[in-house]
Structures are given as C-alpha cells and as structure tokens.
Amino acid sequence: MSGVILPASFYARPTLQVARGLLGKYLVRETAAGLRDGRIIEVEAYVGPKDRASHASRGRTNRTEVMFGPAGLAYVYMVYGMYHCLNVVTERIDYPAAVLIRAVEHEAGLADGPGRVCRLFEIDRRLNYHDLTSGKALWLEDREEQIQRSQIGAFPRIGVDYAGPWAAKPWRFRLKEEVSTLKSARP
DNA sequence: AGATTGATCCAT
DNA sequence: TGGATCAATCTG
Numbered sequence: 001m002s003g004v005i006l007p008a009s010f011y012a013r014p015t016l017q018v019a020r021g022l023l024g025k026y027l028v029r030e031t032a033a034g035l036r037d038g039r040i041i042e043v044e045a046y047v048g049p050k051d052r053a054s055h056a057s058r059g060r061t062n063r064t065e066v067m068f069g070p071a072g073l074a075y076v077y078m079v080y081g082m083y084h085c086l087n088v089v090t091e092r093i094d095y096p097a098a099v100l101i102r103a104v105e106h107e108a109g110l111a112d113g114p115g116r117v118c119r120l121f122e123i124d125r126r127l128n129y130h131d132l133t134s135g136k137a138l139w140l141e142d143r144e145e146q147i148q149r150s151q152i153g154a155f156p157r158i159g160v161d162y163a164g165p166w167a168a169k170p171w172r173f174r175l176k177e178e179v180s181t182l183k184s185a186r187p
Numbered sequence: 188a189g190a191t192t193g194a195t196c197c198a199t
Numbered sequence: 200t201g202g203a204t205c206a207a208t209c210t211g
Contacts, residue, residue: 044206046206053206054206055195055206058196058197061195061196062195063194063195063196077194077195077206078192078193078194078195079193079194079205079206079207080191080192080193080194080205080207080208081191081192081193081194081205082191082192082193082207082208083192083207083208085206085207087206100206102206113207113208114206114207115207115208116207116208125194157206158206158207159205159206159207160206162204162205163206188210188211189209189210189211190208190209190210190211191207191208191209191210192205193205194204194205195203195204195205196202196203196204196205197201197202197203197204198200198201198202198203199200199201199202
C-alpha cells in the first residue's frame with residue numbers, strides 16, 4: 001500500500017490543524033529490513049513561543065532551533081536518557097511549533113507512547129532535522145482516509161504539569177475508535 | 188510508587 | 200562546571 005507523501009504545504013499551517021490532520025496518516029520508515037509503516041493514532045501540538053509546555057518557550061537554543069525552522073522538518077530528541085520522541089515541525093520559519101507523534105497503529109498492534117513509536121520505527125537523534133518531505137528514510141503519507149471531526153477526541157497533554165495554565169489546554173488529539181479497539185503491543 | 192538514564196539548561 | 204530537570208517507560 002502506498003500513498004502521497006505529505007508536502008511542506010501540509011505542515012505549514014496552524015499547528016492545531018496539522019495535528020488533527022495527522023490522525024489517520026501513515027508514518028513510513030526505511031530500515032535495513034525494509035519499509036515499516038503505521039497509522040497515526042495520537043498526537044500532541046506544541047504551539048508557539050508562549051506555550052510553556054513547549055521546549056521552545058525558553059527561546060532559541062541548540063536543542064530548540066529546529067522548531068524555529070521550516071515546516072516539514074523532523075524534531076527528534078532524547079528524553080529521560082532512554083527514549084526518543086518524534087515531532088514534525090509546523091508553521092512558518094521563526095515561529096516555533098511542532099506536533100509530537102504519540103501513538104501509531106501497525107501490523108503487530110499499537111505503539112502507544114512516543115518512546116515506543118521511536119523504538120519500533122528505529123528513530124533516534126540522527127533523524128533530527130530530517131526533511132520529512134524528501135521521501136527518504138522517514139516520511140509521512142496520506143492514504144486518502146477521511147477522518148471526521150467527530151472521530152477525534154481532545155485531551156490535555158501528557159507530562160507537562162510544569163506548564164501552569166498551558167498544561168490544561170486540550171492539545172492532545174486521539175482517534176476515538178482506537179482507544180478501546182486496539183490492544184497494546186510490546187515489540 | 189520507584190528506578191532508570193543522559194542530554195540539556197541555567198545558576199551557583 | 201554542577202546539579203536539577205525532564206513532551207517516558209518498565210517493574211514491582
């Protein structure tokens with residue numbers, strides 16, 4: 001099964017729109033063993049310099065510079081010394097925003113959690129700054145699945161209690177159908 | 188609930 | 200340069 005690689009114009013839109021739009025799209029990774037793909041089930045939006053939950057809220061640093069870059073770049077960072085998280089950069093240059101990929105359905109079950117997604121798809125910091133529109137190594141595809149607004153649940157983001165009022169914003173989006181339907185799978 | 192693990196950020 | 204912190208996960 002193949003689809004259309006998401007172009008830069010998909011990512012260069014308001015981040016909440018991009019986040020919802022990514023549900024039902026496919027993450028595709030070229031590995032030594034071949035292509036691995038999976039359907040995006042859950043995401044989180046990190047929006048702009050004021051969003052205290054966002055790494056970019058403290059301004060430009062070596063780590064956050066990529067979030068200020070052009071839409072369609074991958075922002076990959078290591079968290080807790082053990083796990084990686086994959087984000088896609090959104091909006092315009094110099095406006096820091098991104099969408100975290102939190103859960104992906106694949107042939108063996110559900111990679112539920114950003115660290116599990118990266119482990120399954122063999123994503124680490126070497127893919128930081130990767131151009132997701134290049135069609136190499138790692139990209140996202142549209143396979144023409146229509147997602148209705150009613151299929152999307154909105155919840156507070158995970159692990160951002162330090163962010164004060166920003167922690168309560170319902171900027172985590174998940175396909176409702178998957179919550180009870182799918183089982184967790186450990187690779 | 189507690190341990191884990193290392194990159195990152197900022198202040199002592 | 201040291202140390203607190205962390206967009207998480209696993210085990211008990």
